Amino acid sequence: MSHFIYILYSETTSKYYIGESYNLDERIKNHNQHFYQNSFSKIANDWKLLLSYECIDRHSALYLERFIKKMKSRLFIEKIISNPEILSDILSKRK
Numbered sequence: 001m002s003h004f005i006y007i008l009y010s011e012t013t014s015k016y017y018i019g020e021s022y023n024l025d026e027r028i029k030n031h032n033q034h035f036y037q038n039s040f041s042k043i044a045n046d047w048k049l050l051l052s053y054e055c056i057d058r059h060s061a062l063y064l065e066r067f068i069k070k071m072k073s074r075l076f077i078e079k080i081i082s083n084p085e086i087l088s089d090i091l092s093k094r095k
Helices: 024-032 056-070 074-082 087-093
Strands: 003-010 015-021 047-055
Touching: 003 024, 003 056, 003 074, 015 024, 015 047, 015 056, 015 074, 024 047, 047 056, 047 074, 056 074, 056 087, 074 087
Parallel strands: none
Antiparallel strands: 003 015, 003 047
């Protein structure tokens, strides 16, 4: 089953959120309705999908999610949004 890595943005908080899921519509709805009580995403209810990237499996999606979060860089996130092919490059260099 394919999985997606996704990047959400909240205008009210000016923050990004990175996650993975096999059902994007349901996941975004849940973020905006504060379904995930212990999640960072509970800080807002105006999350908009800026990027979704389909992966062949959950392992690839989790790898990309961790890679992006480990960078701790707003600039890196914005580069990925403007050029999603970066994610393909990251996966191709994975060991």
